[in-house]
Amino acid sequence: MPSEIAPAGLRERKKEETRRLLLEGAAHLFKERGFEGTTVADIAAYANVSVRTFFRYFESKEALLLPDGVEIFAYVEHALSERPADEAPLDAVCNALLAAAKPFSASTLTALSHPLEDIENVITARLVQAFSDFEERLTVLVQRRLPPDTPDADLKAAVIACAALSAVRAVLRTRRARRASGISDTGPAPLLRAFGILHEIGSPERP
Template identity: 65%
Template sequence: MPPDPDESGLRERKKEQTRRLLREGAAALFAAHGFAGTTVADIAAHANVSERTFFRYFDSKEALLLPDSADLFRHVESELAVRPADEEPLDAVFNALLSAVAPFAASSLTALTHSIEGAEVLVAARLVQAFTEFEDRLTLLVLRRIPDGTPDADLRAAVIAGAAMSTVRAVLRTQRRRRQSDAVAPTPPSHLLLQAFGMLKQIGTAAS
């Protein structure tokens, strides 16, 4: 007897729901207790599943640090696509990234603004890979926004994409350091991002 399509679809929806609950639980726990203060057991319990079930979806809690980065980057791409055609490419990229602050706040990427002691090497490697892959895609998107005939348009697109992603990484590092310092009150990511973008534009103006 052939498999029931409805039954197969229900299983897939349940799997996706469990995966989503694990991601959301990890995001909430990482934000509340930090990466080091959260265990696999905590995440599984939050999603009301066993640790054995957890490991059917993720090989470690480190794997949950960047599980939704693809969705987040797709959000940035979608936002960039609807920016005004006559907007400066750098401004368009910055505004698209700013639009991702809210999704970022609800994702497990928030763990990157907390101490991740014991997982720095692994996390750094995964983060570099994710950002590098997105920087390549972002470069192509920026290139489409640069007017035809612009000298060295490919280089210009690469510089804009690289500068934007470097700025995001700088914000993540700064927020993590500030959270670790009792002397500095945490600053909302959107504020830091606006400040950082402003600084980058000032540097560009001064160099021109």
């Protein structure tokens, strides 16, 4: 019934707005006061919610440093599991990463590279650890796609996983530099170009 659907939709919009305000408040306060100088209560007050409500959205202040990373990584893992079993491993990983890029905004993807670049090194440390953990999980998933008799299967899987993610990081760094120069480059197209370059490196033309 419409009367039952509307309140549910309104609740979802309110939840999204609260989450947005918490993230906005964290970004503003971290830059203004520093990470250590900002409390959960400060962030909650910015969003005009209670501390208890804050913890319904985030498990800690640290969780605000890379809020969508876990969601993106989980999306990549799911997308990879949906790729055809006979697809080349590097192609499968690149296509999974491209599929994951579409639902997320350019600003969210950029946050994976430098979420709040002007604040303490704890952000960089968390980011590095998040990528490292995901590289390990992705390596395991790639290795499962390799034939059982593949020589150096663990090494090959690690190279494929790390090369693909390095291409993503290269895109993010390039985007950041281009934005600083006033050049716009958004959407998944840069990833397509980066993966094309990666394939060129792996399969150089021979005379």
